[in-house]
Structures are given as structure tokens and as C-alpha cells.
Amino acid sequence: MNIDFAKLQYQYQLYKIEIDEAIHAVLDKSNYIMGEETTQLESSLQEFTGAKHAITCSSGTDALLLAMMALDIQPGDEIITTPFTFIATAETIAFLKAKPVFVDIDVRTYNIDPSKIEEKITDKTKAIIPVSLYGQPADMDTIQAIADRHNLKVIIDGAQSFGSTYKGKTDSNLGDVSTTSFFPAKPLGCFGDGGAVFTNDDALAAKMKSLRVHGQSKRYHHQYIGMGGRMDTIQAAVLNVKLKHYEKDLALRQEVAEKYSKALEGKGIVLPFIEKDVTSAWAQYSVRVQNRDAVQSKLKGEGIPTAVHYPMPLHLQECFKYLGYQKEDFPVAEQVSNEIMSLPMNPYLTDEEIGYISSSL
Known part of the structure; x- marks a missing residue:
């Protein structure tokens, strides 16, 4: 027997007619960036997760960057996270010249061990980034309680866990900002790179929407130093089909x-x-x-x-x-x-x- 690890081609064939129609609709309109399919996807993601705001972006890595930039993470700030994760979790912290501070993991879930977090908090600590590793959310009640006690922000790295739940809520609807990835091999994957950020905070949502288009407040007027972090419309079209299933x-x-x-x-x-x-x-x-x-x-x-x-x-x-x-x-x-x-x-x-x-x- 020859086993296919992810069966991506099998899934494409399963939904081929719908996906091809969705892609060709974008090609026919040539609305390749921020087309109506993107707005449709964001609305569907909000409905699926219960989060007030779902903002699509170019990758799960850029989702983490958008979250930290919106929370005004500065050089020298410290962010507590896990050493057992994909490099993007800590790489994005370092990219902003902040300092990743690692905490060991729980031996059963492989997620960050909340009992070890508080001893790592200093006056430079600004946030905690728990990772929902392999698809399972971390102990969010305990982590959120620690964050509340110390006035810290919580950014969830949910790159692997879209659709998971913690006490009846999706992990896209927890923390100050939650992020996910739509990399092709993820549980919900597009046909290239893609990601999203989720928040219930109106001000953070508005800032992240601006940051993903170079900090624009309106065309060619820039309120922030931002990034080119938009999701391609074709990727949104693919995800609109796959999200239905x-x-x-x-x-x-x-x-x-x-x-x-x-x-x-x-x-x-x-x-x-x-x-x-x-x-x-x-x-x-x-x-x-x-x-x-x-x-x-x-x-x-x-x-x-x-x-x-x-x-x-x-x-x-x-x-x-x-x-x-x-x-x-x-x-x-x-x-x-x-x-x-x-x-x-x-x-x-x-x-x-x-x-x-x-x-x-």
C-alpha cells in the first residue's frame, strides 16, 4: 500500500467543480486583490468562529506580525511563548526586535505549561503567545487569568487549530487577537499562502486592516508603518468553497x-x-x-x-x-x-x- 500523507489532490477532485468555478469567477472579473470573494470569506469566517472581526491576510506568519504590530510591540519588549512550535511563532517576535522568552511544555498536551509562565514575567513582558499545537488549544482560562493579573496581552497562534474549540468556543474567539494559517496542508487550506487574524476589539481590528495595506487610512495616506499583507482573491475564492464543507x-x-x-x-x-x-x-x-x-x-x-x-x-x-x-x-x-x-x-x-x-x- 502507498499512503498519501495529506490527500490534497483527493480533496481537490472531491470539490473540483465548485473550486474551478470559483477560481474562474475571479479570473473573469480580474479582481485579484481584495475582491468581493475576500469580503465574503471574512464574513463567513466571522460566522464560523463567532469572532466579531475576521481579517484575512497573506499567511499565518504575517497574521502574527499584524497582531503584534497592532498591539504596538516594541524593540526590547518581551513575549512569553513555547519553544516547541514552528519557528514563525518566535521568529515574528524577533523580527520586531522584541525578545522571545520561552517556557517549557506540558508533557501530555505539548502546549505551553501555564504553571511555568508567571516566573518568567518581568517589567518588560508585554504579551503571551500560546500555540494550539497539532490542533488543540492551550489551557486558555489559566493563561488568560495570568495575563489579566499582569496586564498582558494574549495572542493565540492557532495556525494548526482552525475549528478547534475550548469550552465551546473556537480558539479564534479567545485572547486579544487569535491568528490562523491557511497553508495548503493545514486542516482548512488554500492553494498557496494565506492566513487570518480574529479579534473582538474594534480598534485592534481597524488597525490590523490598515496595517495589512501599508498602514493606509485611505488610498496613499498612511497612518502607520505597515506591510503588504493582503490575501489574494483566488485564495479567498478557494477557501469560500472549502469552508462550506x-x-x-x-x-x-x-x-x-x-x-x-x-x-x-x-x-x-x-x-x-x-x-x-x-x-x-x-x-x-x-x-x-x-x-x-x-x-x-x-x-x-x-x-x-x-x-x-x-x-x-x-x-x-x-x-x-x-x-x-x-x-x-x-x-x-x-x-x-x-x-x-x-x-x-x-x-x-x-x-x-x-x-x-x-x-x-
Whole structure:
């Protein structure tokens, strides 16, 4: 058997007629930037998430930048986040000349450990960025309470978790600003780069809308130093189609995860742990094994692709050497990074494929 990790082509064929029509409608109108499809998508995203404002942008990375720029993060400011995430989480902090301050992760959820946050707060701390890793929101009640006590902002990096819920609310409707990515391999992906920011704050929304078009207040009048951060209309058109089917796809992802867990339970493999009152978007189904390289090699020989998200925590990356962290500073993140392995995850895995992957593992 030859397994497709994400089945992106399969999904395209599933919705091909609708997607092709939507793309050609943009081509016929030639409204390639900020066309009506973008406005339609933002309205649909607001309805889906419950957030008052959904603002599309050029990528999940730019979504983080827009959030921090809108919150006026300055050089020398400190932002507390996790070292076990994609580099964009901390890279964007450093890009603005602020300082990423890392906190170790929870050994079960792999999200930031809230019990370790307060000891890292200083008079320079301005915000906390929890990451909804692999699709599961962090412990937002505890994190928000800490932020409220210390007058800090909360920016959620929900690049992997669009459609997940925390106590009945989507993680796009939590914190001061929540961000997401529509990179093609994400649970809701477009056909290129794309992202969005969400907020219930009118002033922040207005500022982020301005920042994504070079800080304009009106054409050629610039209130802020901004960026070119708009989403292409074609990407919005693709997402308008896929969002209509997304509730169904989320339910199928949940079924795939449950089937994996049932097949792999009791086999000496550390399975994903989902907190109560939380649902995951299942961007990944990640397990931990002791002899990862050997396991990956054997699975590859069986036609089963795997991936490692992420093999090196951020505090050990060369680009963050200047922060002065050492090996063993965040032992849980380091242990997990040596053991974690993602199995094929998409809504369209068949029972036969899940069985084959599970038995091979």
C-alpha cells in the first residue's frame, strides 16, 4: 500500500467543480486583490468562529506580525511563548526586535505549561503567545487569568487549530487577537499562502486592516508603518468553497483520530492526549516512540510516510543562540522533540489505510 500523507489532490477532485468555478469567477472579473470573494470569506469566517472581526491576510506568519504590530510591540519588549512550535511563532517576535522568552511544555498536551509562565514575567513582558499545537488549544482560562493579573496581552497562534474549540468556543474567539494559517496542508487550506487574524476589539481590528495595506487610512495616506499583507482573491475564492464543507471534514478528522487511538492503544506508543472540554482540529496525529529514526525508516519501506513536528526546539536553533539558552533548559520540549512522530492525517483515510498504518507501526 502507498499512503498519501495529506490527500490534497483527493480533496481537490472531491470539490473540483465548485473550486474551478470559483477560481474562474475571479479570473473573469480580474479582481485579484481584495475582491468581493475576500469580503465574503471574512464574513463567513466571522460566522464560523463567532469572532466579531475576521481579517484575512497573506499567511499565518504575517497574521502574527499584524497582531503584534497592532498591539504596538516594541524593540526590547518581551513575549512569553513555547519553544516547541514552528519557528514563525518566535521568529515574528524577533523580527520586531522584541525578545522571545520561552517556557517549557506540558508533557501530555505539548502546549505551553501555564504553571511555568508567571516566573518568567518581568517589567518588560508585554504579551503571551500560546500555540494550539497539532490542533488543540492551550489551557486558555489559566493563561488568560495570568495575563489579566499582569496586564498582558494574549495572542493565540492557532495556525494548526482552525475549528478547534475550548469550552465551546473556537480558539479564534479567545485572547486579544487569535491568528490562523491557511497553508495548503493545514486542516482548512488554500492553494498557496494565506492566513487570518480574529479579534473582538474594534480598534485592534481597524488597525490590523490598515496595517495589512501599508498602514493606509485611505488610498496613499498612511497612518502607520505597515506591510503588504493582503490575501489574494483566488485564495479567498478557494477557501469560500472549502469552508462550506469544513464542518464535515473536521468530523471526519475526529473519526480518523479515534480509529487510530483505538487501534494503537496498549501498544507501548504514547498517543495524543486531548483535555476535557477541548476539541482538536487534528492538524496532526502525533505519537511518541523511543526509536523514532528506525521506526520511520521501516514505515517508509512499507509505503507509509511520516513527519516530525518538530525535531529541534526553538531554544536550540542557531538563529536564537543570542538568547543564551542551553541544552536541558526545557527538558520536556527536548524529550518530546526526540520522540514525536506524525502519522498520515486527513479526513479521507480509509479504514483499510488506518488499519494498515496501525498494524505496521
